[in-house]
Amino acid sequence: MSQVNTEVSIAGVTLKNPVTVASGTFGSGQEFSAFVDLNRLGAVTTKGVAVEPWAGNPTPRVAETPSGMLNAIGLQNPGIDTFLKRDVPFLRKFDTKIIVNVCGHSEDEYVECVRRLADADVDLLEINISCPNVKAGGITFGTVPEVAQRITRRCREAARQPVIMKLSPNVTSIAEMAKAVEAGGADGISLINTLTGMKINVRTRTFALANKTGGLSGPAIHPVAVRMVYEAAHAVKIPIIGMGGIATAEDALEMILAGATCVSVGTANFRDPAASVRVADGIREYLEQTHTADIKDLIGAVK
């Protein structure tokens, strides 16, 4: 009964199983390869990369919260040159797809980064529009439908690979954002990025993060993520990569039943470095135990 099919397809790219990792929680796979056989993941999603190196935010950058954490890494990254030279060749040694997460401070920076990736041997681009738009005074691209649609279109035009737009959950209507990026030509959607949160140390009377606010992730936000995946799946036709608090196969299956084609394991990697493969294994077991021949039969099955 191991003849179950776990393959899914995102914008024409076939993943051997519906499990990848959430950008920023897995580096470029190098460090985690000591704990996880990368060949067993549908894809590896890399930490956000920009045209130039970014130094990120001052520390403390992370803080624990109930069943979750806050981070304000500030998208530290070594820039596209180092990324292309070091990280892509490393990942290509494995039989897994490569999803490159892209960030920028302005629309032009996004487009430039996407263009630099055109000749790279990577499979999918995930455009993180939760970065602060420096030109527009720090608002995030991902909260204004028109802006999101425009940046999607520009990335789409510049890209050789399919473009997945990664949405922020800090919006009144995720369906509206999903429709905006679909209208902009997105080949897929990934959600959710982190919910904006804050923690204060009452003893020292200071913010727990130097940046004051940070992104909330982990199991705490899973119910919000499932709801948003469900709403987005009912608003658009393009495939969805679901994420937010996935720690077990059950969590992943919830997302898939809600409408995600594949899922990303993020913060859970910090508690269990092998969480991603455990999720992949657990999904296969569920298919076997429930006599479900094809994972695709589960996508959006709970209506």
Added chain:
Amino acid sequence: MSQVNTEVSIAGVTLKNPVTVASGTFGSGQEFSAFVDLNRLGAVTTKGVAVEPWAGNPTPRVAETPSGMLNAIGLQNPGIDTFLKRDVPFLRKFDTKIIVNVCGHSEDEYVECVRRLADADVDLLEINISCPNVKAGGITFGTVPEVAQRITRRCREAARQPVIMKLSPNVTSIAEMAKAVEAGGADGISLINTLTGMKINVRTRTFALANKTGGLSGPAIHPVAVRMVYEAAHAVKIPIIGMGGIATAEDALEMILAGATCVSVGTANFRDPAASVRVADGIREYLEQTHTADIKDLIGAVK
């Protein structure tokens, strides 16, 4: 050193300490009075009440999530008549303020309920604008600034007591919502209501709640609540009742340092029926231990 001052004032109403309970988690105090000396709370906030009795949603109505829960009670309530006859006289026996949480399916219903409360011996009204607006096809009043401003104005005009507007966190900008209700004449703001979430039972492939979606509450959402209180406090001048995931005095102090004048203990009451008084006691201890003479010195002290 027990001469610390824990009194705070919300729109001219003085609370002996900055702790109340979150609407809907404490009934009208009756059931909890077996576990909590209501005299030791700054105020009791009642379950949302409407002009007519509401039957609420089908069950299951609640589900557990990591460090939190989902609820879709659907604002079941016995209607204003029973409330005025039974619950107000019960609460008036205690030396605590009464905050009445009001809901409605249309603007007129809100206004009518507020009007019915005009002659009641209650101290503050908390208007829950997270109810679905039946007339506008189910959108919530609390996500559209203009609608929130209008309903605030109408409630304000109809009310004899100060009016606190209770905001939904499911919005792109809480600051904008806060400004809208301030412009509408609100005497205070209370936040946050629950984040919309969803849970799916992967074994039965059904929604955990009959209503499909529900409101996420509990420690899981505390970082989002602190951030929103902070943002609202920096956007408006009216006082803020902070809530969302408060389970300990530390959690409450975080909110106060972020800008809340007082706090509500909600979901934590389900894990520990005495959570509210423990929070009140803990705040007093903190003041004593840190030699803070007046709680008011802490409001918004972390900037």
Added chain:
Amino acid sequence: MALQTRVKITKTADLGEGIFELVFSCPVMAESARPGQFVNVYCDDASRMLPRPISICELPGDGQIRLVYRVVGAGTKELAGKHPGDGITVLGPLGNGYPFEGKRAVLLGGGVGIPPLLELEKQIGIPAAAFLGYRSDKTFLLDDFRKYGAVYVSSDDGSIGVKGTVITALERAVSDGFSLEGAVLYACGPGPMLKGVKAFTENNGLTAYISLEERMACGIGACLGCVCKTMEVNGHSGVKNARVCKDGPVFDAREVDLS
């Protein structure tokens, strides 16, 4: 009066097939507890906020309270990892319990609906019969019940007793001459079984007290999470809803709408 308190576990046992027993000591709680009431059990793990309602199975005396439960999820799994001497946080006794009517009592218990009937049978005083329904021949508490009266066993797979539910067994017994005259039914078990009991009593003009289950948040009647539908408007709620935790968990089958 109910109270929340940290108590000490005095006994634990694995009854097999995922069923466990746990006895704790709490004289003040035991003193006021009645059959059919339940306790809220709280998880130590802080990620699990809500209480687990578990019926009082037996009051073995000496201030002890005995619970018998099935491991179904993370909370009951945590509980099953406890040992004598460990602490647990509980709140109770909660709910209304079974009313005593001074009539012959016929007990109907299915699965983990069986435990609460034990103390009832002990206390009710009038020779009663217990119909106990299991999944298979992996039974539990059978010897306890046999101490107090006749026991009729059924199982889903027929591997012990009558194949079918407790209703099947009851109907079989009746057709074999078991008399229901002047009897009151006391039932606890899964939803479909309780619907069956309600239909059976309606068809036969009997009274049945059934104990309902619903997802709970507070367990003390404040959150309105756990309601069941009622035939008439309920005094407290003002609508056709009653709180399982406070107005129940035991209801006269005629009063609730199980459709």
Added chain:
Amino acid sequence: MALQTRVKITKTADLGEGIFELVFSCPVMAESARPGQFVNVYCDDASRMLPRPISICELPGDGQIRLVYRVVGAGTKELAGKHPGDGITVLGPLGNGYPFEGKRAVLLGGGVGIPPLLELEKQIGIPAAAFLGYRSDKTFLLDDFRKYGAVYVSSDDGSIGVKGTVITALERAVSDGFSLEGAVLYACGPGPMLKGVKAFTENNGLTAYISLEERMACGIGACLGCVCKTMEVNGHSGVKNARVCKDGPVFDAREVDLS
């Protein structure tokens, strides 16, 4: 190579004043561990997602690893509730550890920065002096250090040894004739102390290896949560940032920007 595994606790002790020790057995981890490395300790409570990094205090042999830690919050409190025979989940050894330079080693430890210096002193082989700074005369590990070399004690309140920090004690010793010639400093302790060490070595033309602390999420170099500022662009990050968990926690004081 680091691995995450569930291990058995073989010893626990309360060293007083909120300081605890915990020894666990993990031969494969102990085999490759070096002084200055740390382990990630995971909480059993599911509400606490992030690892607690704790330095390896000693490798007592037989595959054992000894940790000494202060209870400061919920995670270390959970840890302090463990007993021999209980399990804990750990990942390690992590980080780079202290480099051995074949020179006289002067150890400087403040508070819970003291523990990691013990195994270092055991292994470094060259007669060394240890300067240990405590809050008060409630000391810990003092006897352990005395086995391996001279010990200079300081305390914040002056209740034992020199009043002040380890730097005060070191300066006092130097002015009393203690020679730093050909010596390398190894330090671990709170931020202000490490700044002091950096300044001291810069002023005196010495080399110091200092172990930094930062909030961590992964502990294995992937999340970029735990960076410190570096004087030069770091090879891995491409910016003036190094990862404390992976590139450290031990750095040559000259390489890091503590301002």
